[in-house]
Amino acid sequence: MVAGYNTLSMGTGRKEFNPKKERPGLEEYIREAGQGTLKMIGGAKHVDECVIGNFMASRFNRQANLAAFFPYVDEGLRYKPAIRVEGACATGGLALMSGIKSVLAETAEVVLVIGFEVQNTVKAIYCADYLAGAGWFKNRKTGHAYFFPGQFSDRAGAYFEKYGRDKTRQALARWFRNAIENARLCPTAQEYHNTVKDLDALGLTEPNGKSFIDNLNVFDCSKVSDGASAIAIVSEEGLKRCGIPLSEAIEVVGWGQIEEDITKPPIDPTELSTTREAVKEALASAGITRDQIGTAEIHDCFTIAGLMCMEAIGFAEKGKGADFILEGHTARSGRVPINTTGGLIGWGHPTGGTGVHQAVTILEQLTGKAGDAQVKIPADRPYGLTVNMGGDDKSLVSIVYKRGS
Amino acid sequence: MSYEERLQHVSVLGAAGKMGSGILLLTAVEMADISLKPENKGKPFVLNAIDVSDEALSGVMKYLKAQVLKMAEKKVVGLRKVYAGNPNLIDNGDIIDQYIFDVLSLVRPSTRIEAAYDSHMVFEAIKEDPALKSSIFSKILANNPHQPWFFTNTSSIPISKLDADAGLGGRIIGFHFYNPPAVQRLVEIIKADHTLPEVEAFAQQYAKSLRKVVVPSHDKAGFIGNGHFMRDILHATGEVEKLGKEFSFAEAVYAMNKISQDYLVRPMGIFQLIDYVGVDVCSFIMSVMNPYLPGEDLHSPLLGRLLAMGVKGGQYSDGSQKDGILKYEKGRPVAIFDPEQKSYVSISDFQAKVDEKLGAMPSPPAWKAVVGNKAKDELLRGYFGQVKVASGLGAELTRTYANRSCAIGEQLVSSGVAFNENDVNTVLLTGFFHAYGPVNNYLS
Numbered sequence: 001m002v003a004g005y006n007t008l009s010m011g012t013g014r015k016e017f018n019p020k021k022e023r024p025g026l027e028e029y030i031r032e033a034g035q036g037t038l039k040m041i042g043g044a045k046h047v048d049e050c051v052i053g054n055f056m057a058s059r060f061n062r063q064a065n066l067a068a069f070f071p072y073v074d075e076g077l078r079y080k081p082a083i084r085v086e087g088a089c090a091t092g093g094l095a096l097m098s099g100i101k102s103v104l105a106e107t108a109e110v111v112l113v114i115g116f117e118v119q120n121t122v123k124a125i126y127c128a129d130y131l132a133g134a135g136w137f138k139n140r141k142t143g144h145a146y147f148f149p150g151q152f153s154d155r156a157g158a159y160f161e162k163y164g165r166d167k168t169r170q171a172l173a174r175w176f177r178n179a180i181e182n183a184r185l186c187p188t189a190q191e192y193h194n195t196v197k198d199l200d201a202l203g204l205t206e207p208n209g210k211s212f213i214d215n216l217n218v219f220d221c222s223k224v225s226d227g228a229s230a231i232a233i234v235s236e237e238g239l240k241r242c243g244i245p246l247s248e249a250i251e252v253v254g255w256g257q258i259e260e261d262i263t264k265p266p267i268d269p270t271e272l273s274t275t276r277e278a279v280k281e282a283l284a285s286a287g288i289t290r291d292q293i294g295t296a297e298i299h300d301c302f303t304i305a306g307l308m309c310m311e312a313i314g315f316a317e318k319g320k321g322a323d324f325i326l327e328g329h330t331a332r333s334g335r336v337p338i339n340t341t342g343g344l345i346g347w348g349h350p351t352g353g354t355g356v357h358q359a360v361t362i363l364e365q366l367t368g369k370a371g372d373a374q375v376k377i378p379a380d381r382p383y384g385l386t387v388n389m390g391g392d393d394k395s396l397v398s399i400v401y402k403r404g405s
Numbered sequence: 406m407s408y409e410e411r412l413q414h415v416s417v418l419g420a421a422g423k424m425g426s427g428i429l430l431l432t433a434v435e436m437a438d439i440s441l442k443p444e445n446k447g448k449p450f451v452l453n454a455i456d457v458s459d460e461a462l463s464g465v466m467k468y469l470k471a472q473v474l475k476m477a478e479k480k481v482v483g484l485r486k487v488y489a490g491n492p493n494l495i496d497n498g499d500i501i502d503q504y505i506f507d508v509l510s511l512v513r514p515s516t517r518i519e520a521a522y523d524s525h526m527v528f529e530a531i532k533e534d535p536a537l538k539s540s541i542f543s544k545i546l547a548n549n550p551h552q553p554w555f556f557t558n559t560s561s562i563p564i565s566k567l568d569a570d571a572g573l574g575g576r577i578i579g580f581h582f583y584n585p586p587a588v589q590r591l592v593e594i595i596k597a598d599h600t601l602p603e604v605e606a607f608a609q610q611y612a613k614s615l616r617k618v619v620v621p622s623h624d625k626a627g628f629i630g631n632g633h634f635m636r637d638i639l640h641a642t643g644e645v646e647k648l649g650k651e652f653s654f655a656e657a658v659y660a661m662n663k664i665s666q667d668y669l670v671r672p673m674g675i676f677q678l679i680d681y682v683g684v685d686v687c688s689f690i691m692s693v694m695n696p697y698l699p700g701e702d703l704h705s706p707l708l709g710r711l712l713a714m715g716v717k718g719g720q721y722s723d724g725s726q727k728d729g730i731l732k733y734e735k736g737r738p739v740a741i742f743d744p745e746q747k748s749y750v751s752i753s754d755f756q757a758k759v760d761e762k763l764g765a766m767p768s769p770p771a772w773k774a775v776v777g778n779k780a781k782d783e784l785l786r787g788y789f790g791q792v793k794v795a796s797g798l799g800a801e802l803t804r805t806y807a808n809r810s811c812a813i814g815e816q817l818v819s820s821g822v823a824f825n826e827n828d829v830n831t832v833l834l835t836g837f838f839h840a841y842g843p844v845n846n847y848l849s
Contacts, residue, residue, distance in 0.1 A: 126497060126498055145484075211479075211482060
């Protein structure tokens, strides 16, 4: 993969954001991200196919038929094959998989992938309705007003009960702090302007089930975001066509792409078992162990999801995720820097774009182009890992990367 | 008759006014919440919104819809439980729409007083005119078989007078909301000499359901809120006149508005507050209160003069500020009325000059930074400690103003209006959004 591009993640937290003023629409986000990547690969003429990932534009923006926006990105994409992909919050990861498979099938040497979501068209309370589409609709009626926060609050409650509340809440607050501190280093991050001094205290705000949910506070939740990310998936042949050296690309060395039954409740609410399987498959197909991973972008739609993901990957044993975080292993100075530009909580979560954004961040980190957010990638642990989750641990895409050589 | 039964049939008089529309909103929501309880299924709930103009009433329905939408969005977590039994309401959006419909469908706008003849309760928020209020109350009483209770929103007329004049036999209480009722947390509850205990008990329960802060006041004209506000106005206008030797009228108003806002750390300057309430309303309240205050002349010739020149203030129906003593752009004062020229003079023309004459001042903390700040007492004590020893005209005016405000508060207790100083402070804190109570020792 090469030529990653992120728009701003726009929403509360950004100084430019004013909910009362008119903002760019989805077409502007799609175009900015698409053109950003096209510029880096020498233009639309090099592109064979296009994939656009989006979750819920049909409700947020009352727009469908999204693949037809590619010729709007660049006239050179007119009459080229394109497809729209959807898998809730794993949409971006699935869009990447679609592109990867085209390249492997040799139907394309260069695939342009864009993922986006423009969600600030409605208040958070209606946003919750739309995003609830990531769960089984038959559960919506009995679900919480804030449906997904409610699902993960229940998971957090179960986890508190099994492994203790105090330490877990402290670890969630630390997760929040790490996310914001990382976001402050990335100019496109939604929390880039965050200047709060005592992030631990904010993260420890007591949850209030009367106005929100029982076991998580608003700082435990990812943001409502407008944003788009784009990247090019290329074969070695395609790389030559674009005139980009191998060292500026990252290689996809393995993946796990799996689905779990959307109509079933979690087998065990204290663990992300589908995530565990997806990562296991990704590592196995890459032929590496988790100890060879230098950095990871994981799906922290909620802090508790981040914690459980540490256990699902196997970085921490079951029930030890809180210790792993509190001991500093996930911080940018820690053993495995996680979500180095803020993740879903700090950078933002434009749902359909998140999976692509994760790939862009890994590309930047592994090729030394992450700017102020750059972390050191140890020579003996050269791999980057992404985990992109749709719904409550239902649609999963996990990819292993390493720098081209 | 239980609390809930009494709330099955209610009328609001003056429902299209600024206070009345807020009372209508809060009552409609309270009634709807009761009507949605499973045990009340099928029972009719009626809320008459009575006012003199059809046009104003149609505006009220729009206001209600917009406000109920906001309230429903805030409490949707609870509303999902209320509507759990309705399988057709799935999204938050569905539930919010249904709730708006359920609240609005209780409300019957009407221009006919006869609508109140079936009500068990009447909220009154009409003009501050004792004769008008009494005549309407007695008319309703004569035609209504239910012996209704009257909750008057008067901010100035003694309740016992209304009780006696209308022959209500104690079925009345003062239930004084602050403006705007949907936002301000304070209500003053004023018992008349013969208010029935069950009326008072209902008033307390109603205030509690609305999550209001209740301050009791004795039945003395103006009660605590206007008792302080009107005298505060007279202090400011008196100072403006005194400053007349050195300043033009507009300059003096600017100076006192700045002193009362910035240097006293209040949310709004006194002249802006007069405009907010309305020059006409302030003047009228004084005229209503004055006959009940022997030995004190609560009367502002200055406001009278301005009114005669058509300077009124008040608000547009969308809540934006009309020009009054001050002229506003985007809600901020930009000019001040000059009675001699009969036109507005831009503040920027004289601001620097007046600021210089006021002299160097210790820099005051912003009201926004103080209100709600846990360490506000310390902050204010530090600031006023500097004001105490500062020299210059600004500091002197600030000290005199703060001391007068404190004295008014103490007077409200000593003259038997307020039960205690704490109640006076609570009224100013919650009803006027002051950052601190007037009765304090910051300057002593």
